[in-house]
Amino acid sequence: MIDWKLILEVIGILLYATFMGFIFMGIERKAMARIQRRVGPPLYQPIIDTLKLLGKKESISHGFIYDFGPVFALGASIAALLFIPIANFQLFSSNADLIVVAYLLEVPMLGIMLGAMSSGNPFSAVGVQRGLLTMVAMQLPYGLALIALIQHWGTFKLSEIVALQGAQGWSVTVPALLIAMIVFDIVFQAMLGLEPFDIITAPAEISMGPMVEYGGKHAAILFTQHAVQIFAETAFFAVLFLGGASNLLELLIKQIAVLFIAIFVASIYPRFTIDQAAKFFWKWPTILGIIAVLLTV
Amino acid sequence: MNEILIILFTPLLAGVLAWAFDFRGVREVIGLIGAAVPLAYLVKLYPAVIEKPVDYALTVGGFTLQFQLGTMSWYFAAVASLVGLAMAFGLVATSRSGYDWLFALMSFTGVLGVFLSQDFIGFFLLWELMTFASFMMVLKRNRHESLKYFVLSVIGAYAMLLAIGILYARTGALDFETIRQALIIDVSLGTIGKGETILLFTLFLTAFGVKAGAVPLHVWAPGAYSETDQSYTAFFSGALSKAGVYGILLIYMLMGYKLYAELGTFHGHLTFAYVIAWIGAITVVVASFLAVLQEDIRKLFAYSSVGQVGYILLAFGVGSPLGFAGGLFHVLSHAIFKGLFWLVTAAIILQTGRTRFRDMGGLAEKMPFTFAMGLIAVLSLAGIPPMAGFASKWLIYEAAIQAHMPLVAGAIFLGSGLAFAYVVRFLYGVWFGQRPSELEDVKEAPLPLLLAMTILAIPNLVFGVAPGVVTGYINRILMGDVVGGDYYRLVTQTGTYNALLVSTALVIGLAIAGLVYLYGAKARRVPVTDTYQSGNPVTEEFNLSIRRNFYRPLAEALEFWLRYSWDRFYERLAKLSEDFADALRQAFYNGNVQSYSWYLAIVLLILALWGVL
Numbered sequence: 001m002i003d004w005k006l007i008l009e010v011i012g013i014l015l016y017a018t019f020m021g022f023i024f025m026g027i028e029r030k031a032m033a034r035i036q037r038r039v040g041p042p043l044y045q046p047i048i049d050t051l052k053l054l055g056k057k058e059s060i061s062h063g064f065i066y067d068f069g070p071v072f073a074l075g076a077s078i079a080a081l082l083f084i085p086i087a088n089f090q091l092f093s094s095n096a097d098l099i100v101v102a103y104l105l106e107v108p109m110l111g112i113m114l115g116a117m118s119s120g121n122p123f124s125a126v127g128v129q130r131g132l133l134t135m136v137a138m139q140l141p142y143g144l145a146l147i148a149l150i151q152h153w154g155t156f157k158l159s160e161i162v163a164l165q166g167a168q169g170w171s172v173t174v175p176a177l178l179i180a181m182i183v184f185d186i187v188f189q190a191m192l193g194l195e196p197f198d199i200i201t202a203p204a205e206i207s208m209g210p211m212v213e214y215g216g217k218h219a220a221i222l223f224t225q226h227a228v229q230i231f232a233e234t235a236f237f238a239v240l241f242l243g244g245a246s247n248l249l250e251l252l253i254k255q256i257a258v259l260f261i262a263i264f265v266a267s268i269y270p271r272f273t274i275d276q277a278a279k280f281f282w283k284w285p286t287i288l289g290i291i292a293v294l295l296t297v
Numbered sequence: 298m299n300e301i302l303i304i305l306f307t308p309l310l311a312g313v314l315a316w317a318f319d320f321r322g323v324r325e326v327i328g329l330i331g332a333a334v335p336l337a338y339l340v341k342l343y344p345a346v347i348e349k350p351v352d353y354a355l356t357v358g359g360f361t362l363q364f365q366l367g368t369m370s371w372y373f374a375a376v377a378s379l380v381g382l383a384m385a386f387g388l389v390a391t392s393r394s395g396y397d398w399l400f401a402l403m404s405f406t407g408v409l410g411v412f413l414s415q416d417f418i419g420f421f422l423l424w425e426l427m428t429f430a431s432f433m434m435v436l437k438r439n440r441h442e443s444l445k446y447f448v449l450s451v452i453g454a455y456a457m458l459l460a461i462g463i464l465y466a467r468t469g470a471l472d473f474e475t476i477r478q479a480l481i482i483d484v485s486l487g488t489i490g491k492g493e494t495i496l497l498f499t500l501f502l503t504a505f506g507v508k509a510g511a512v513p514l515h516v517w518a519p520g521a522y523s524e525t526d527q528s529y530t531a532f533f534s535g536a537l538s539k540a541g542v543y544g545i546l547l548i549y550m551l552m553g554y555k556l557y558a559e560l561g562t563f564h565g566h567l568t569f570a571y572v573i574a575w576i577g578a579i580t581v582v583v584a585s586f587l588a589v590l591q592e593d594i595r596k597l598f599a600y601s602s603v604g605q606v607g608y609i610l611l612a613f614g615v616g617s618p619l620g621f622a623g624g625l626f627h628v629l630s631h632a633i634f635k636g637l638f639w640l641v642t643a644a645i646i647l648q649t650g651r652t653r654f655r656d657m658g659g660l661a662e663k664m665p666f667t668f669a670m671g672l673i674a675v676l677s678l679a680g681i682p683p684m685a686g687f688a689s690k691w692l693i694y695e696a697a698i699q700a701h702m703p704l705v706a707g708a709i710f711l712g713s714g715l716a717f718a719y720v721v722r723f724l725y726g727v728w729f730g731q732r733p734s735e736l737e738d739v740k741e742a743p744l745p746l747l748l749a750m751t752i753l754a755i756p757n758l759v760f761g762v763a764p765g766v767v768t769g770y771i772n773r774i775l776m777g778d779v780v781g782g783d784y785y786r787l788v789t790q791t792g793t794y795n796a797l798l799v800s801t802a803l804v805i806g807l808a809i810a811g812l813v814y815l816y817g818a819k820a821r822r823v824p825v826t827d828t829y830q831s832g833n834p835v836t837e838e839f840n841l842s843i844r845r846n847f848y849r850p851l852a853e854a855l856e857f858w859l860r861y862s863w864d865r866f867y868e869r870l871a872k873l874s875e876d877f878a879d880a881l882r883q884a885f886y887n888g889n890v891q892s893y894s895w896y897l898a899i900v901l902l903i904l905a906l907w908g909v910l
Binding site for chain 1: 564661676695709713714717724728786793802806818821823842850
């Protein structure tokens, strides 16, 4: 038996998430511009960019893996999104838990890295190296924040975490989880690839790192992937710490709130070098994370 | 003739025959048959084993050796036999000598014997057979590394022998069942004190820790795993390290209750298990960090292997049924993905003759099948759903967090990040980037090696999409419904993972992305040398791939910690004792007749004073 309602929901959420993801990217650029007293592009600029890239007559390829990388990344981002409860739409979220979603959110990275590596461009290689080292650095505090959350709520299931927050108040209202959220927010900055952790793309330093070789439809796919990923990650944040949402509007407000914190932080701080980032992650966020997990044992 | 006897000794027999009839073609056929028989018989015995254990007793020179094929030993033996079969196919391509076949198959028998033994006589004998055979495999290539392995194995063996001696003195028995019951009764009798229990635990932990490569006893592993035939390493790291892991389970089975009674609990965890969990966690972190910084493909996988076995120790250390389930599952997934990695490494080394990352690159176009197999192994090790590696890691996560071991669970998170980093290093260093001009005429690996890889790659995919097949069997071993769900779905008390649905979602995602890709414009193929270089002209003679020190910034961030090394510590210790012995030799055996006569006089004097003369 085919569950038509679910299929419609999936299609609807995918379209909505892609669109909102692009708007988030637009907000990011616009807000950054306003902070720097520029006018900035319109909110829908990323959509125009992507459509333009898709319309290119020809794109170059460095081989099968180079093509497969972005496709795999976008596919994995979509898969990750389907396992997060988006507002009142459960999608597949009752069949996967926090660890699965946390892993699925990391898979796109592997896709991008695969494609970037096969391009043979040294800037891409540097970008790959930086990306993985950032990931290694942030993994420990990230893990600790998630562990604190799981230990407090006593379940791995995202839908149950949302339900429990509905009954007992948002995660942030619990002191230990507030610490966990601060840790998670620092890590979040690196997950979105924003300053001070925009080491991976590092514009004006290594020419967008992994993405440097990509143009045309490949770049369009990567843009779309970034849009879906931003939507999924902000929704993940809202679900874990801000009590989820009962409708899309509530979710949107929470996502934008999370996004603005990230943008404000990003516009203040300059970029870390990679070893500084590693040392930073293994100092304060880790200490805070350990405090959080010990408080929730 | 009993099946267990056939399972146990066919590999050894085949090894001896292959060594005796050392002709091209003959030894390979004999060896392959010898390696395939155990797996075939294990499959045949499967229906019998799940009904009730199959027993067999062998009387040799007054000793009775008991063997039993229960649910757990079947699992371990089946994993070892699967890797053993793949190893045999690999050896067909990589080895040209009967010597390799003899000792490779001898260690096969040793491993199976360790898993099937029901008493300490057989266990110890076959344990030593396994160690000896693997030592001989390393000795052929590198004397220094083989000696390191030998010394640590001897320490382990003495520790085990001492522990067995103490147990025999206290219980008067050598078979597992009697010892187990005696130790349970002893909890109320109290003839074995707390100190002695701790001593026994430490001795066994040393013995099994050496084989599993637990930090700080891991120093032999990087050298020994790399300095041997790489097809054999698939078995060495995939199956032999599991003997150490099996030993840890044996500690639980024999002494678990006694250790609990004597040592009690620590913050709600079994104290002795907590020790094992932390050893595992430290092994994961230390070995993974070292793996990231390696410049040699074999060293990288050797350290990674040590780290992955650390996951298993950690899982067993959690001490809950879920922990055992996760650990047992990881025994299988580690064997298949790490075995696959070593076979891929064997293929690379066979075809290029190089081992360092700085001499390789761009091989994906030359060896596409090997690359695909390598990619499967990478996805499985990095724990990308839906692969076997993810299912087992997921269980370990659930177990560690559910048991409220947050810091231990944090080590898994860190370890998996590091695993991501080192597999990508492998991908980049070997397969991508510009190809050195000397590698232009590299060809795809020979057929037997490709078959070997396929044998191990299929389970990675099958048990990834249907992890319930494995957990269903593990439930039988643990005699309870530890992990619920069906073939495709794993359900624990607090979490759930539907592998089939994750695969479906990935396929949906890939389909959408693929459609966007296909809808887009045609792509024009350009070589890897034709890239954007910020306006710098690039000529062919410069290889622009990062060949050396790929993770230099990490080494810089870890500068402080990298100054300390267990390996260097042991080497220094060895040097010290060597110097000490040397000094003794020079002081006493100085070649002076007069001093020799003095020694004689002194000895005579002492004896006279003692009243002997």
